[in-house]
Amino acid sequence: MVDVQYTKEEIFDLLSAIADPEIPVVSIAEIGMLRDVCITEDGCEVIITPTYTGCPAMGIIEADIKALLDSKGIKSNVKLSYTPAWTTDWISDVAKEKMRKYGIAPPEHSSCGNIVVAEEHIACPQCSSTNTEVISRYGATACKALYRCNDCKEPFEYFKCH
C-alpha cells in the first residue's frame, strides 16, 4: 500500500521518537543509529546502523520501528548498514547531557586511539568529580564500563568511546 501522505522527513521525525531500549532517555536518532529513510514503491526503507556489532538491542529497535510505522499504516523494511561505522562521535551533545542526567557518564573523547589513557578521570555524573576509578571495563552492556567515584562514593556507568 502506498501511503503518500508521509514524506521522508515526516517518517524520520516519527522514528526520532523511538527511544534506545537500554538508555530510554535518548532516542535512536540522537544516538546516531537512525541513518536514513528512503521512500520506496510500497512503503519505506529505514536504514539503521548498530552501535556494537553484537548489540542485542538491535532486534528490539527493528521491531519498534516496524510497529510504529505499522500503526501509521506505513509498510516498512529495516536495513542494517555497517558503512560508515557508527562512532560515539555521532551522539549529539543534547543526548550526552540527557545521559549524564540519567546517571550515565557520556563518552568524553573522540573515538579514541589509546583506551587506557582515555579511560582515566571520567567525570562522575552525580558530583562531576574526576577522582574516579574503573571497577570493570564491561558493565551491564558491552557499550558501558563500571566506575566508582572516590569523592561521592557512588558507582556509575560510563558509555565507552567507540
Added chain:
Amino acid sequence: MSHRLAEWCSNGPILEEDLAITNFALDLIGRAQGFYRYAAELEGKGRTEDDLAYKRNERQYFNNLLAELPNGNFATTMARQLCLSAFEYYFYTALQNSKDETFAALAAKTVKEVRYHMTHAADWVVRLGDGTTESHDKMQEALNDLWMFTGDLFEMDETDRAMAEQGIGVDIEALQPQWTEYISGVIKKATLQMPEAEHMQTGSRQGIHTEYLGHMLGEMQYLQRAYPDAKW
C-alpha cells in the same frame, strides 16, 4: 570462540569477569553475524547467516585452531584471548583498508571492540604472570600449551593470497612480526618466558581441526540438527 567464551557464563572467577568474558562473546557473535550475513548475500543462494553457523560440518569450518580449544583454567582462557585478540587487532586494522566497502566497515567496527579484548587479556596475563608463584606458573603453563597453535594464525591458502593480492583481504603472513613483538612485550612485562616453538600445529585453512571442534559443534548445532529450521 564466542561459543567457548559463553561457557564461562556464571562460572567466571568474579562477577566482573563473568560480565567481561560474556561481553567478548557477544561482540564475537555480532561480528560473525555481520560477516556471515554478507557471505550469504554474496553467495546468493538464499542461505542466511544462521544456515552458515548451524548447518555446516566440521570440515567446512575454517576458524583458527586456537579459537576452538577448550577454556581450561582462567589463565588458559586469558592467554588464548591475548594471542587471538592481538592477531585480530592487527588483522582487522589492515582489513579496514580493504577495497571491499563492507569488509572495511565491519573491520572498522571490530577493531574498536578487539582493542578492549586485547587490553583486557593483556592486563590479566601481566597480573597473573607477575602475581604469586602459583599464578605465574599457571600462566606460563597456559602459554606453553597454547603456543603450538599460534603458527596457524598466520597461514594463508590460495584464496587468502588471491584476496590479499586484489586488496580485498589481508596479507596475513606479514602480520606475524608485529604480533610477535606485541606478545613478547606483554610476556616480558608479565615476567614470563616466551615459549619455544618446536612444532606448530596447523590445518585450519584446509578445514582440518583439533578433536575439540566436532564436540563443540555437536552442542552448538544440536537444536538445528534435531529440529531443522526451528524458530523461536
